[in-house]
Amino acid sequence: MNVIEAQNVSKSYGKVNALSSLSLTVEPGSVYALLGPNGSGKTTFVKSVLGLVRPMSGKILINGIESTDPKSRTGVSYLPEKFNFFPYYTIDGVIKFYGSMKGIKGPELDTQCLQAMKSLGIDDLMGKKVKECSKGQLQRTGIAGMLMGDSNILILDEPFSGLDPIAIKELKDLLKGLKDQGKTLFINSHILSEMEKLCDHAAILDKGECLAQGELPGMLNGKSLEDFFYEKVKKC
Amino acid sequence: MLSLSPCFKHILLNTVQKEIRNKSIWSLLILTSIVIIVLNALLGLLLQLATEFQAGGAGPSLGTLPLNAFFWLIDIFSTVIAILVGVNSLKSDEENGVNLQLLSFPVKRWEYLLARILGSWGIVVVYYLYSIILAAVLFSISSREFIVGYQVFMALVNTSLIILPTVTIAILFSFFLPKLFAFFFSFFFMLFVTYSNLSVGSVEIGDYLANLSFFKILALPIHYLLPRTGTLSSFTNALLYNVDLPIGSDYFINLAHYVVTIVILISLTGWILKRKDV
Numbered sequence: 001m002n003v004i005e006a007q008n009v010s011k012s013y014g015k016v017n018a019l020s021s022l023s024l025t026v027e028p029g030s031v032y033a034l035l036g037p038n039g040s041g042k043t044t045f046v047k048s049v050l051g052l053v054r055p056m057s058g059k060i061l062i063n064g065i066e067s068t069d070p071k072s073r074t075g076v077s078y079l080p081e082k083f084n085f086f087p088y089y090t091i092d093g094v095i096k097f098y099g100s101m102k103g104i105k106g107p108e109l110d111t112q113c114l115q116a117m118k119s120l121g122i123d124d125l126m127g128k129k130v131k132e133c134s135k136g137q138l139q140r141t142g143i144a145g146m147l148m149g150d151s152n153i154l155i156l157d158e159p160f161s162g163l164d165p166i167a168i169k170e171l172k173d174l175l176k177g178l179k180d181q182g183k184t185l186f187i188n189s190h191i192l193s194e195m196e197k198l199c200d201h202a203a204i205l206d207k208g209e210c211l212a213q214g215e216l217p218g219m220l221n222g223k224s225l226e227d228f229f230y231e232k233v234k235k236c
Numbered sequence: 237m238l239s240l241s242p243c244f245k246h247i248l249l250n251t252v253q254k255e256i257r258n259k260s261i262w263s264l265l266i267l268t269s270i271v272i273i274v275l276n277a278l279l280g281l282l283l284q285l286a287t288e289f290q291a292g293g294a295g296p297s298l299g300t301l302p303l304n305a306f307f308w309l310i311d312i313f314s315t316v317i318a319i320l321v322g323v324n325s326l327k328s329d330e331e332n333g334v335n336l337q338l339l340s341f342p343v344k345r346w347e348y349l350l351a352r353i354l355g356s357w358g359i360v361v362v363y364y365l366y367s368i369i370l371a372a373v374l375f376s377i378s379s380r381e382f383i384v385g386y387q388v389f390m391a392l393v394n395t396s397l398i399i400l401p402t403v404t405i406a407i408l409f410s411f412f413l414p415k416l417f418a419f420f421f422s423f424f425f426m427l428f429v430t431y432s433n434l435s436v437g438s439v440e441i442g443d444y445l446a447n448l449s450f451f452k453i454l455a456l457p458i459h460y461l462l463p464r465t466g467t468l469s470s471f472t473n474a475l476l477y478n479v480d481l482p483i484g485s486d487y488f489i490n491l492a493h494y495v496v497t498i499v500i501l502i503s504l505t506g507w508i509l510k511r512k513d514v
Contacts, residue, residue, distance in 0.1 A: 052339045052514040070342045078340040084333040
């Protein structure tokens with residue numbers, strides 16, 4: 001069974017079509033990149049998957065459950081584009097809040113929190129408040145929150161945004177590690193160079209329409225992802 | 237059977253943690269305390285001066301006037317805090333981008349809403365409880381008579397019932413209006429609800445319909461379709477100040493009306509939230 005299955009999903013804001021009859025499928029254990037220029041509908045699609053936005057037509061199934069049902073989000077972790085939290089929370093407080101929302105309790109919560117912080121290299125931020133952290137530190141905090149629990153589907157909206165080159169490299173390694181653990185990664189990005197090295201499936205969106213989708217590198221016909229993307233979007 | 241997800245408890249606790257840090261609430265709490273202490277001291281002084289002035293004669297009695305002033309003040313402040321907390325409740329989630337994250341967990345939107353409403357309501361009830369106890373204790377000390385009785389407890393129950401729709405209406409308006417507008421709109425709307433309840437509830441319906449005006453027509457649906465905060469408030473006044481109740485003020489009928497309409501109001505707010513894109 002596909003972990004995400006979108007069937008003819010359409011959404012518009014006034015006269016602007018954010019998504020036009022978009023259909024795509026994400027297989028378990030794959031790293032799926034949703035690519036597109038700014039305003040192409042990537043975030044709208046991610047929000048539709050999470051039930052945050054109501055599509056006007058079509059449907060999205062997550063593990064066979066319709067995205068309108070909150071149960072579909074069991075086992076799903078989400079990192080928004082600009083991760084933020086209440087400024088007075090400590091970094092470990094945020095991560096523990098994520099853990100408790102996923103049903104982790106007691107000493108297990110502390111253990112998982114510490115593990116997640118260590119894997120993101122932010123264990124030195126223990127006790128530091130959200131308002132005192134940089135954008136990059138917050139982004140790592142959000143990713144650490146995602147790692148709490150045993151989510152099988154990780155949805156990341158522009159995860160490399162705001163990260164320095166070192167952090168990007170570390171995040172890529174971390175995501176590869178998660179892929180090796182058999183987790184499904186659905187990544188929404190416009191940083192093509194990073195995505196080409198990481199993903200095994202991709203879809204290219206522009207103005208709400210899917211211009212191409214398929215398995216990599218087969219879909220590219222020997223071109224680089226950057227050239228292929230440029231060609232498709234320019235043609236459109 | 238209504239079942240709540242485990243996330244509900246954490247969002248409820250998060251609401252309390254969030255609102256405890258609300259600077260406006262602390263400012264109003266400090267202001268209330270200062271006003272109650274100063275008012276009590278001032279009234280005590282006035283009473284003493286008046287007694288000395290009428291040397292030898294029977295001293296004037298202010299009766300329950302200071303207490304009434306305290307309760308009136310606390311009522312107004314409670315309404316203001318309920319609206320502040322209500323408006324802030326979901327708006328601050330939006331401002332911090334937290335609503336996206338919370339709703340991406342397997343939580344139903346009505347659970348999220350209910351957790352925010354109940355958490356906010358709890359904070360305002362604690363404020364009211366603190367203020368009313370402070371006022372009652374100070375008044376008991378200055379008047380040398382113990383006034384904390386069942387009336388004060390009943391007033392607390394009644395006011396907590398009033399706070400719930402006030403918070404919900406503030407949340408509802410915060411969906412459509414910026415914070416400041418939502419605050420003022422909610423405040424004037426709640427005043428109009430009180431006017432509607434007192435206006436429609438104070439006369440027989442036949443007499444009311446015989447003498448209609450623009451505002452009286454507007455007051456009718458508000459009186460019948462929304463929780464009667466004005467009527468409940470008049471019950472509180474009757475308990476605390478021995479004021480006569482309006483005509484047809486059967487507490488239990490109004491309570492039944494309250495239960496039905498608060499469920500409708502919260503359901504309506506939940507329905508709007510469910511249809512809202514985040």
